[in-house]
Amino acid sequence: xxxxxxxxKNPLRVLNLxxxxxxxxLIMARAGVGKTALLVQIALDSILRGKRVVHISIDExxxxxxxxxxxxxxxxxxxxxxxxxHELIEMVQQHRMIMTFKESTFNRARLEERLNxxxxxxxxxxxxxxxxxxxxxxxxxxxxxxxxxxxxxxxxQVWFSATSHRExxxxxxxxxxxxxxxxxxxxxxxxxxxPEQENVQLEIIRHNSDVCSGDSCHLSLDPVTMMxxxxx
Amino acid sequence: MNKDLEKVRNIGISAHIxxxxxxxxxxxxxxxxxxxxxxxxxxxxxxGATMDSMELEKERGITIQSAATYCSWKDIDIxxxxxxxxxxxxxxxxxxxxxxxxxxLILCSVGGVQSQSITVDRQMTRYNVPRxxxxxxxxxxxxxxxxxxxxxxxxxxxxxxxIQLPIGLESELEGMVDLVTMKAIYFDGEQGDxxxxxxxxxxxxxxxxxxxxxxxDAVSMFSEELMEAMLEEEEIPEELIQAAIRKGxxxxxxxxxxxxxxxxxxxxxxxxDAVEMYLPCPTDIENTALDxxxxxxxxxxxxxxxxxxxxxxxxxxxxxxxxxxxxxTYQGVLKKGENIFNTRTGKKxxxxxxxxxxxxxxxxxxxxxxxxxxxxxxxxxxxxDTFCDGKINWSMSSMHVPAPVISLAITPKDNKAQDNMSxxxxxxxxxxxxxxxxxxxxxxxxxxxxxxxxxxxVYIERMKREYKAEVxxxxxxxxxxxxxxxxxxxxxxxxxxxxGSGQFGRVGGYxxxxxxxxxxxxxxxxxxxxxxxxxxxxxxxxxxxxxxxMLIGAPITGVRCLINxxxxxxxxxxxxxxxxAAKGAFKxxxxxxxxxxxxxxxxxxVEGPSEFQGAIMGSLNQRRGMxxxxxxxxxxxxxxxxxxxxxxxxxxxxxxxxxxxxxxxxMEFSTYKQVPKSVxxxxxxxxxxxxxxx
Numbered sequence: 001x002x003x004x005x006x007x008x009k010n011p012l013r014v015l016n017l018x019x020x021x022x023x024x025x026l027i028m029a030r031a032g033v034g035k036t037a038l039l040v041q042i043a044l045d046s047i048l049r050g051k052r053v054v055h056i057s058i059d060e061x062x063x064x065x066x067x068x069x070x071x072x073x074x075x076x077x078x079x080x081x082x083x084x085x086h087e088l089i090e091m092v093q094q095h096r097m098i099m100t101f102k103e104s105t106f107n108r109a110r111l112e113e114r115l116n117x118x119x120x121x122x123x124x125x126x127x128x129x130x131x132x133x134x135x136x137x138x139x140x141x142x143x144x145x146x147x148x149x150x151x152x153x154x155x156x157q158v159w160f161s162a163t164s165h166r167e168x169x170x171x172x173x174x175x176x177x178x179x180x181x182x183x184x185x186x187x188x189x190x191x192x193x194x195p196e197q198e199n200v201q202l203e204i205i206r207h208n209s210d211v212c213s214g215d216s217c218h219l220s221l222d223p224v225t226m227m228x229x230x231x232x
Numbered sequence: 233m234n235k236d237l238e239k240v241r242n243i244g245i246s247a248h249i250x251x252x253x254x255x256x257x258x259x260x261x262x263x264x265x266x267x268x269x270x271x272x273x274x275x276x277x278x279x280g281a282t283m284d285s286m287e288l289e290k291e292r293g294i295t296i297q298s299a300a301t302y303c304s305w306k307d308i309d310i311x312x313x314x315x316x317x318x319x320x321x322x323x324x325x326x327x328x329x330x331x332x333x334x335x336x337l338i339l340c341s342v343g344g345v346q347s348q349s350i351t352v353d354r355q356m357t358r359y360n361v362p363r364x365x366x367x368x369x370x371x372x373x374x375x376x377x378x379x380x381x382x383x384x385x386x387x388x389x390x391x392x393x394x395i396q397l398p399i400g401l402e403s404e405l406e407g408m409v410d411l412v413t414m415k416a417i418y419f420d421g422e423q424g425d426x427x428x429x430x431x432x433x434x435x436x437x438x439x440x441x442x443x444x445x446x447x448x449d450a451v452s453m454f455s456e457e458l459m460e461a462m463l464e465e466e467e468i469p470e471e472l473i474q475a476a477i478r479k480g481x482x483x484x485x486x487x488x489x490x491x492x493x494x495x496x497x498x499x500x501x502x503x504x505d506a507v508e509m510y511l512p513c514p515t516d517i518e519n520t521a522l523d524x525x526x527x528x529x530x531x532x533x534x535x536x537x538x539x540x541x542x543x544x545x546x547x548x549x550x551x552x553x554x555x556x557x558x559x560x561t562y563q564g565v566l567k568k569g570e571n572i573f574n575t576r577t578g579k580k581x582x583x584x585x586x587x588x589x590x591x592x593x594x595x596x597x598x599x600x601x602x603x604x605x606x607x608x609x610x611x612x613x614x615x616x617d618t619f620c621d622g623k624i625n626w627s628m629s630s631m632h633v634p635a636p637v638i639s640l641a642i643t644p645k646d647n648k649a650q651d652n653m654s655x656x657x658x659x660x661x662x663x664x665x666x667x668x669x670x671x672x673x674x675x676x677x678x679x680x681x682x683x684x685x686x687x688x689x690v691y692i693e694r695m696k697r698e699y700k701a702e703v704x705x706x707x708x709x710x711x712x713x714x715x716x717x718x719x720x721x722x723x724x725x726x727x728x729x730x731x732g733s734g735q736f737g738r739v740g741g742y743x744x745x746x747x748x749x750x751x752x753x754x755x756x757x758x759x760x761x762x763x764x765x766x767x768x769x770x771x772x773x774x775x776x777x778x779x780x781x782m783l784i785g786a787p788i789t790g791v792r793c794l795i796n797x798x799x800x801x802x803x804x805x806x807x808x809x810x811x812x813a814a815k816g817a818f819k820x821x822x823x824x825x826x827x828x829x830x831x832x833x834x835x836x837x838v839e840g841p842s843e844f845q846g847a848i849m850g851s852l853n854q855r856r857g858m859x860x861x862x863x864x865x866x867x868x869x870x871x872x873x874x875x876x877x878x879x880x881x882x883x884x885x886x887x888x889x890x891x892x893x894x895x896x897x898x899m900e901f902s903t904y905k906q907v908p909k910s911v912x913x914x915x916x917x918x919x920x921x922x923x924x925x926x
Binding site: 060061062098100101105114122 | 350387846849850858861862872
């Protein structure tokens with residue numbers, strides 16, 4: 001594709017998490033730290049490798065979700081010049097589809113129906129799904145496992161975002177905070193974002209079901225773009 | 233007339249199709265006693281709404297031309313412009329907004345923020361128009377004003393705050409609670425003429441308190457006094473809240489939300505009160521003009537009747553008595569019998585008849601003060617011209633006019649129709665800047681182009697009815713364009729020797745793609761390789777070449793032509809020779825510049841029940857569409873897609889049969905994009921065949 005250098009500072013690539021196909025990942029952070037931006041980075045990384053992404057926004061509108069992509073793409077293009085930026089922008093548009101749902105009506109059956117609409121009619125065959133704004137507070141293990149099975153059957157990689165709360169200090173043995181502390185066995189990768197002065201700290205808590213520790217699991221990100229900071 | 237400008241409101245009413253704009257306007261006219269009976273838009277009495285004066289509008293139940301009217305509410309004069317909802321008539325909305333101070337954005341309580349509400353809102357933002365939102369049709373099944381308020385916040389990013397609470401909904405809609413005065417309002421009498429103010433019903437008291445708190449929180453930031461009063465937990469005077477709402481609205485930082493059902497005669501009078509209280513008067517808004525004598529320096533218009541006149545002609549119409557020009561005065565006074573100057577043409581005209589418009593009826597007046605919107609007869613001008621009284625030379629800035637995307641060939645049925653057709657076309661293109669017409673020299677056909685199928689259909693119908701010009705209509709065509717994709721050199725010599733003096737000129741340089749602009753000419757000739765006097769000839773030659781591309785004969789856009797070399801002959805060189813040389817050079821370069829065909833891409837939004845989402849997406853996908861995304865809300869879904877216009881002909885029929893008539897779509901122009909190779913080959917083949925046969 002030739003666009004790969006554009007995302008050389010994409011955190012997933014730096015941490016070697018990018019090629020992690022057909023797995024389920026989770027990004028956790030408190031409100032406003034940058035979960036959506038990181039999900040968009042994950043999506044863009046896939047797109048620039050020629051893959052297709054369905055971006056699901058729950059309780060958010062289409063226009064705003066589109067804006068996330070436009071803004072982040074603009075930053076990437078500012079940092080690395082591309083001969084035909086229009087072609088790149090068009091490619092991103094063609095390889096991405098946004099779906100928005102209301103939280104109250106979002107469930108496995110609906111998701112399956114919608115994805116099948118796309119795949120069976122050959123409208124759009126995604127390789128990766130990112131789900132932003134999914135409410136984990138009332139999620140039971142079985143339900144999420146159900147969704148995981150669906151994604152496995154469809155051979156899709158999936159990334160979720162979840163909001164953790166300051167006042168809730170429950171944590172799973174492997175270090176995954178509430179509200180996902182009882183679901184952590186379902187995720188292959190869990191990433192935590194934390195604000196830290198001028199940066200955002202990215203920490204891998206679990207990867208390929210192993211608990212991670214040590215420097216190789218940490219990265220400092222630019223809070224605006226969620227890209228790896230210069231010099232790191 | 234030295235009118236108190238604080239008592240004038242120039243407002244627009246705009247919204248998505250079928251949200252009830254015209255019905256609301258009709259009610260406003262009734263309650264302000266401009267009309268004495270209410271007629272429905274699609275009423276069985278055959279009269280139709282007063283504002284839809286055009287026969288066609290009554291038949292179709294849509295508004296095509298924005299109608300201007302005037303009414304008085306309490307001691308306020310309100311000029312109202314009812315604008316069309318259909319995006320094909322978008323220029324009507326644009327020009328209405330250009331001259332309005334405030335607007336009422338109507339939303340359907342069931343449909344909520346629909347695609348055209350978004351377009352209209354964007355237009356309002358472009359012209360900095362403060363607005364009140366009115367959630368209409370609260371009597372409908374499925375009405376949910378609260379959901380609509382959330383959509384106003386989410387989709388339009390408005391700081392929307394409810395200032396009313398419904399009493400009952402759907403068929404039980406009785407009235408509303410005013411959260412500012414904390415009174416319940418009911419509408420008695422057959423036409424809801426009598427307002428009855430009561431205590432808030434018990435079951436709504438808690439809700440009303442809660443919503444009032446929300447309202448106070450939201451508006452307190454616009455008034456320190458109000459904030460203080462809240463902190464001290466005093467009884468808060470109504471005026472304080474109203475002043476804060478007004479401030480927030482005028483600053484474009486707040487959108488007060490009202491509710492009602494125009495059709496059921498509920499909520500219209502409080503809306504008029506709100507127009508008075510919260511929307512700006514002419515002096516609240518800063519309008520600027522360009523001083524043409526001072527290098528287009530920006531000037532703020534004063535609204536002062538004692539200053540020299542500045543008035544903008546924003547809309548033309550062919551009336552029974554000749555051209556009717558709608559004018560808004562920004563300062564000075566427009567007087568019958570006086571001379572005014574058109575600053576674009578420099579021509580002097582005399583103000584003949586001056587009228588106040590009321591849809592298709594009018595009232596003669598002698599003068600119009602600043603801030604007013606009136607009609608002018610017998611003045612020849614184009615839409616967008618500025619008039620001054622000769623003391624100054626100002627021009628109001630121009631407005632946004634989108635390029636037409638679709639065209640039709642029309643042929644008159646007989647000789648008589650031929651004459652009438654050209655009269656009609658002349659008139660329409662003067663009235664509507666998005667409507668264009670020209671004769672294709674190769675085929676001899678008359679081509680009309682505009683913003684959409686409906687747009688052109690309406691003009692053809694008008695030609696028939698108003699001008700008795702019967703025409704045959706060809707199939708709709710897409711307004712394709714050609715563009716180049718790479719830089720290409722040219723070096724062309726035009727030489728002709730025919731007894732006497734010949735023709736000679738050589739032009740060298742290159743052409744390259746130009747983004748965002750249509751054409752640019754760069755002269756880098758040094759040392760007089762081409763004499764100065766012939767440089768404009770080269771420019772002219774290039775421009776002439778841009779009119780018709782070599783692939784399918786479509787106009788070419790986005791080219792920069794640079795000349796840096798050439799030669800001439802002392803005797804044989806001429807203006808003509810260099811024009812020909814430039815044309816030859818363009819042709820030479822164009823062949824090497826990777827020319828492509830561009831087609832208009834439309835932004836399409838299909839709305840319908842969720843069960844049809846798959847089918848809708850399938851139908852768009854089949855038509856070369858790129859689906860951008862889907863939004864689902866309950867059992868309702870919207871699919872957004874970028875679609876080539878050429879694939880959208882006849883889509884309404886497909887969609888109807890696909891969804892049992894339960895889905896509808898809207899479409900507006902988005903951008904030009906290169907057509908795929910397969911389509912491009914097809915188009916070129918077609919063009920070549922038509923030339924062979926033609």
